[in-house]
Amino acid sequence: MNPREIPVGIVGLGLMGCSIVTCLLIAGHPVVAVAPIPVDLEKAGPRIKEHLLNAWQNGLIDNEPEFYLKQLIITEDYSLLEPCKLVNECTIENVDIKNSVYKKVETVISKDAILSSNTSAIPISQLQQLTLYPERFIGLHWTEPAHTTRFLEVICGDATDISKGEYVYELSHLWGKEPILVRKDIAGFITNRLMYAMYREAISLVKMAMRLSRMWTAPAGIMRVTS
Numbered sequence: 507m508n509p510r511e512i513p514v515g516i517v518g519l520g521l522m523g524c525s526i527v528t529c530l531l532i533a534g535h536p537v538v539a540v541a542p543i544p545v546d547l548e549k550a551g552p553r554i555k556e557h558l559l560n561a562w563q564n565g566l567i568d569n570e571p572e573f574y575l576k577q578l579i580i581t582e583d584y585s586l587l588e589p590c591k592l593v594n595e596c597t598i599e600n601v602d603i604k605n606s607v608y609k610k611v612e613t614v615i616s617k618d619a620i621l622s623s624n625t626s627a628i629p630i631s632q633l634q635q636l637t638l639y640p641e642r643f644i645g646l647h648w649t650e651p652a653h654t655t656r657f658l659e660v661i662c663g664d665a666t667d668i669s670k671g672e673y674v675y676e677l678s679h680l681w682g683k684e685p686i687l688v689r690k691d692i693a694g695f696i697t698n699r700l701m702y703a704m705y706r707e708a709i710s711l712v713k714m715a716m717r718l719s720r721m722w723t724a725p726a727g728i729m730r731v732t733s
């Protein structure tokens with residue numbers, strides 16, 4: 507696998523989209539970054555350059571930003587995604603918006619290109635049913651900032667052809683990742699499932715501490731022990 511021969515498309519250039527673009531450029535991919543929202547079109551270039559500059563100044567990459575930026579196209583034109591072998595949708599967590607993006611992407615990419623979403627919580631099995639070819643659809647769940655973190659989930663939905671997930675799993679090693687291939691689409695995937703379990707535990711500890719503090723500040727005669 508040679509990243510230079512694998513053009514990748516990103517749609518949605520907010521917080522995550524910009525750091526994902528940075529990661530893919532560092533790995534050597536030609537990147538087409540689609541920003542249909544005018545403010546993103548203005549801000550994405552400087553944001554990606556700043557990520558690269560920070561990485562360069564901290565010794566994380568071998569070349570100055572301009573070296574990587576030669577491989578980047580930022581556009582509002584979906585048709586430029588045509589040569590991309592992998593497209594990652596990175597728009598806000600809204601099914602209707604994601605659906606409208608898939609419709610536009612699928613009119614231009616080839617049938618064998620892989621389409622993916624960076625969704626944090628919407629089931630991949632649900633999103634893939636919005637697409638023309640559900641078998642080529644996967645979840646590609648990054649961790650912010652994508653160009654400096656090592657964790658990545660590659661998630662297969664019920665209708666995904668597992669070989670597509672395996673291909674991206676292998677490819678992502680070239681992005682500096684220690685990925686996980688999630689073969690079964692479970693609620694919250696792995697990271698968010700674990701994270702919400704920790705949130706629940708933290709909330710329960712805070713509730714317990716509040717109960718104890720009420721108990722200890724109550725007048726002695728009405729003090730009760732609660733579990």
Ligand SMILES: NC(=O)c1ccc[n+]([C@@H]2O[C@H](COP(=O)([O-])OP(=O)(O)OC[C@H]3O[C@@H](n4cnc5c(N)ncnc54)[C@H](O)[C@@H]3O)[C@@H](O)[C@H]2O)c1
Binds near residue numbers: 521542
């Ligand atoms: N922030 C995180 O740490 C994180 C981590 C993993 C996954 N995610 C997921 O990544 C996705 C993006 O999150 P983010 O944090 O980058 O959010 P963000 O709000 O920073 O970026 C979302 C981008 O989508 C753009 N957008 C809105 N409508 C659009 C449309 N119709 N077409 C194209 N783009 C449109 C917005 O302009 C914005 O730039 C979400 O699905 C989120 O759940 C976020």
